Amino acid sequence: MSGWSAHDIPDQGGRTAVVTGANSGLGYVTARELARKGARVVLACRSETRGREAVRRLREEVPTAKAELRRLDLGDLASVREFADALPYDRLDLLVNNAGVMAMPYGTTADGFETQFGVNHLGHFALTGLLLPALLAAADRPAGATRIVTVSSMVHLLGNIDPDDLNSGRTYRRWIAYGRTKTANLLFTHELARRLTAAGAEVVAAAAHPGYAATNLQTAGPRAEGRRVAERLMALGNRVFAQSAEAGALPALYAATAPGVRPDSFTGPSLAMWRGAPAPSRRAPWTLDDRVGERLWAASERLTGVSYEALKG
Numbered sequence: 001m002s003g004w005s006a007h008d009i010p011d012q013g014g015r016t017a018v019v020t021g022a023n024s025g026l027g028y029v030t031a032r033e034l035a036r037k038g039a040r041v042v043l044a045c046r047s048e049t050r051g052r053e054a055v056r057r058l059r060e061e062v063p064t065a066k067a068e069l070r071r072l073d074l075g076d077l078a079s080v081r082e083f084a085d086a087l088p089y090d091r092l093d094l095l096v097n098n099a100g101v102m103a104m105p106y107g108t109t110a111d112g113f114e115t116q117f118g119v120n121h122l123g124h125f126a127l128t129g130l131l132l133p134a135l136l137a138a139a140d141r142p143a144g145a146t147r148i149v150t151v152s153s154m155v156h157l158l159g160n161i162d163p164d165d166l167n168s169g170r171t172y173r174r175w176i177a178y179g180r181t182k183t184a185n186l187l188f189t190h191e192l193a194r195r196l197t198a199a200g201a202e203v204v205a206a207a208a209h210p211g212y213a214a215t216n217l218q219t220a221g222p223r224a225e226g227r228r229v230a231e232r233l234m235a236l237g238n239r240v241f242a243q244s245a246e247a248g249a250l251p252a253l254y255a256a257t258a259p260g261v262r263p264d265s266f267t268g269p270s271l272a273m274w275r276g277a278p279a280p281s282r283r284a285p286w287t288l289d290d291r292v293g294e295r296l297w298a299a300s301e302r303l304t305g306v307s308y309e310a311l312k313g
Contacts, residue, residue: 004278006033006250009257013038015145016089016138017256018131020044020072020124021099023054026151026210029249030096032058034256035065039094044072044083046099074099074123076110077304084130092134093141094256097124097150097185103174113303114167116174120181122304124150125188129306136310139202148205149255150189154212154268156182160286163295166303182209184296186266186287191297193263194290195311204263208255209281210248211269243269243276254278 017034021027022043035041035058043058045051051069058067070086073079100120109118128148139146158179166184168177185207192205251267255278261267268281286292301307 004250004254004258006036006246006253009033009037009253010259011038012257015039015093016042016091017094017096018042018044018087018092019096019098020074020127021046023047023050025245026249026252027096027098028054028058029245030098030252030256031067032061032065033249033253034094035067036062037257038064038066040066041068042087042089043067043069044099045069046071046073046075072099072127073110074119074127075115077123077126078110080123080126081130084127087131087134090134091138092131093138093146095128095131095135095148096252096256097128097148098252099124100151100181103178105174106168106172114169114172114177116177116181117167117184120178121184121188122300124185125300126304126306128192129304129308132308132310135203136201141202146203147256147261148189148192148203149252150185150205150207151252152185152189152207152209152266153179153182154209154281155179156186156209156287157284159183160284160289161187161292161296163292163299166296166299183284183287186283187289187293187296188300189266190264190288191290191293194293195308197263199311201311204261206255206261206263206265206267208251208266208278209268210251211243211276212248247276251278251281 017039019027019031022031023045031041031043048071055067055069059065072083107115161180161183189205189207196203255267266281266283267278270276270279
């Protein structure tokens with residue numbers, strides 16, 4: 001894994017991938033590099049305008065790219081279902097659950113969930129469940145080639161989830177709420193990996209995080225509230241301390257494509273979880289708690305109405 005870069009991505013010819021939030025930042029880089037290696041890539045984006053621009057730019061950078069846009073709003077479960085129903089591929093080799101919001105002011109999704117929890121976790125939980133039949137259909141490839149990669153964050157270390165207050169209804173602190181959704185991403189990966197293994201499915205569920213990467217996530221929250229000073233400070237931090245989106249996307253690309261990636265692994269930057277080449281990353285012990293993972297899974301099925309029937313004996 002030492003020194004692994006985008007040049008080391010194996011040939012992706014014949015694979016079909018869905019990347020959420022692929023119109024900018026980490027998602028765009030992930031989609032571009034998969035397309036560069038020959039994958040057919042579906043850019044799943046909330047904004048059709050920004051998504052079309054991303055596809056145009058990607059095709060300019062990679063003239064041979066097989067790339068297409070499909071609208072997906074993870075904050076609206078009806079949109080998630082529409083996306084899954086309209087996807088024209090019976091087989092899907094890779095799903096990268098990348099999209100998310102960070103440290104936003106309190107708000108709710110179209111379905112009434114706290115925005116960060118609804119988008120970062122519930123939207124991806126529902127999407128993965130709805131696309132699971134297509135992922136299982138592609139699992140006749142070499143063992144471990146079909147993958148579900150969920151992008152978490154080192155900020156998950158801020159705290160465990162509260163299964164009795166998943167929507168932060170008692171108190172809302174934006175960074176704590178964000179950290180809990182990133183813990184939820186890891187608990188989801190942990191429980192999904194366990195269930196896939198129990199079902200004998202040749203699909204690897206893994207997680208990754210970008211360290212501190214310069215994207216528009218850092219400035220979106222302050223901008224939404226008109227906090228200009230905070231927005232400028234975040235932008236300054238991106239310029240001075242963060243690594244590039246190209247570098248930040250490498251852990252997810254590694255988890256998505258490198259040989260031998262293990263179920264429930266967590267890949268991040270090698271240097272103090274902050275920057276550097278992909279490496280096994282530290283994760284909080286509460287992200288490996290089977291009991292809490294099962295409670296989150298049951299709550300997620302109830303809240304989204306998506307049941308993973310294909311994994312039930």
